[in-house]
Amino acid sequence: MTRVHLHPGGRLDLATGALAPRLLSRSRGGARVALVGARALLLAGDDVTLDVVVGAGCALELVEVAGTVAFDQRGGAAASWCVRVRLDEGARLTWQGEPFVVADGAAVERRTDVDLARGAVALLRETLVLGRTGERGGALLSRTRVHLDGRPLLAEDLDLRDAALRASPAVLGTARCLDTVALLGARPAGGEPDALHLAGPGALDRRLTLDAHSSDLGAVWRRRLALLEPAGAPADRAATVAAG
Template sequence: MTRHGEPTVVTVHRDAGGRDVATDLRPGGFLAPRPLCPSGGGLHLALVGTTAGLLAGDELRIRVTVGPGARLHLMEPAGLVAYDHRGGRSSWRAVVEIAPGGELTWDSKPFVVSTGADVTRDMDVTTAPGARMLWRDTLVLGRSGERGGRIRARTRAVHDGRELLVEDLDLTDPGVRELPGVLGPHRIVGAVTALGADPGGATHPSRTDFAGPGAQVRLLGTEAPSVERELTGVWQSWRASGDG
């Protein structure tokens, strides 16, 4: 069964009193935004899954808008699984726009690509001057005991009108991605990415600085827990640096 549905929409602005408020929270066909208990430092929301996962023909869409000076913290309480598509395809796309002085942190959980899945994932980010985003994501090729399906993950980030990060990660051919110099034996690809500002924090041997304001730490591994632990350390360090 093909499921398109409406996009999940999150729009946040800072009001005259200096509070970060959601002006548009709309559940989509796959995810619903849910407010979390106030904890200071911006608005905290969870993206809660409303379906079991991605199937053939599914098109998951997310649109996030952060207004001038507003701060939004998104978290996903559970990961997403793309199941065997039986010859079909699915897609995941997020469009993020952050106005001057705005800030978004997005702590996503692992995206699991089961054997037989064929997924395209697109992240499009636009940040204005003074805006920044911190994003954590992990791709897992296959569930336990699986080789994993096909995924093409594309990311394009534009800061102040100039391209900051353009990446096309093509992991659609298991025979190619398992070659030495590509992924080899690794089935976990995790990253913490800072866009629009130098994340500061502790140094890391896998850190790559962009030509503009931003950096990324990408890790490969054979087991998710070890990769997630190391990413958590980077995430906490960079987030604490940004809060300062």
């Protein structure tokens, strides 16, 4: 299991699993950490778990140095990719993930669990790509669960295991890429009617495209990021974020 725990005062607890965390920079209340593949990923039967904890009032930025490819598993067991995140009161997490590509013949189950304390905010980007160039892509089941102050904020299951069903206009249609920017624990300033606003403080911006580079969510990410103070600044002074 890969572990990235940031404690008040800037103390870091890092452990290498399938991913190796590498410290890029650190301040008293914040840190920037890169995630580097410690071995070839993803292969049949791989079980990748990332455990992230950000202490009260701290700010963590996670950086991926490269995308991830789930390779043809040639009939082997499905691979799993599990991310567990806990943000304590007033904590901040930003993580702009690189493309996660599910190649032909791959079977992957992804799980993301985010537990936010009061006043905590997570800004996450997830880019799922079915197949490399010229491929239709393998089977993908993605589940996301988010809780804020002990109450459900987001529960979403995305089942893309059946190639025929996912080609429906109600699912992906002709698209191969599902790109999402999730702001969790706060509302976008000004409302932003194009976003999918959650019942609680949070919003999803989502694009369906043929290729990852065709998505325009880079601009949305920068706009959301501008709402948050840089890593290392006191998290409770992000005045432009309309929490609640």
